[in-house]
Amino acid sequence: MEEQLFTFERDTDRATIAQLLRDVADNLAAGEPVQLSAGEESITLDVPSQAEFEVQVERETEGDETELSVEFEIEWDETDGGDAPLSVE
The missing domain is CATH 1.20.5 (Single alpha-helices involved in coiled-coils or other helix-helix interfaces)
Known part of the structure; x- marks a missing residue:
């Protein structure tokens, strides 16, 4: 969820x-x-001292329109108690 x-x-x-x-x-x-x-x-x-970091670039084309996006994501597991990864988009 x-x-x-x-x-x-x-x-x-x-x-x-x-x-x-x-x-x-x-x-x-x-x-x-x-x-x-x-x-x-x-x-x-x-944000913990260690986290998973992801950079993603996407191109979405709909008809004659093209949209580019870049996403930066930092992800961590809250249940690990502190020094787990974070998510920033």
């Missing part, structure tokens, strides 16, 4: 996207929690 805990999707300029990714990277590098918030929604993630 999959449960959506937080979601954010909006057209955003490239510089803002880069800053958001930098903020996440800075927190990960410092071993600090990653806090995501948008409007009234927020979540704080304590």
Whole structure:
């Protein structure tokens, strides 16, 4: 069963996207929690020191329209108690 805990999707300029990714990277590098918030929604993630990291690039074609996407995912098992992997998309 999959449960959506937080979601954010909006057209955003490239510089803002880069800053958001930098903020996440800075927190990960410092071993600090990653806090995501948008409007009234927020979540704080304590990312363990070891996690599974995946990068996926997709092309979706529908008629004459082609859309590219890149997904970054960090995944860990909550039940391992702390030093397991995380998922960031």
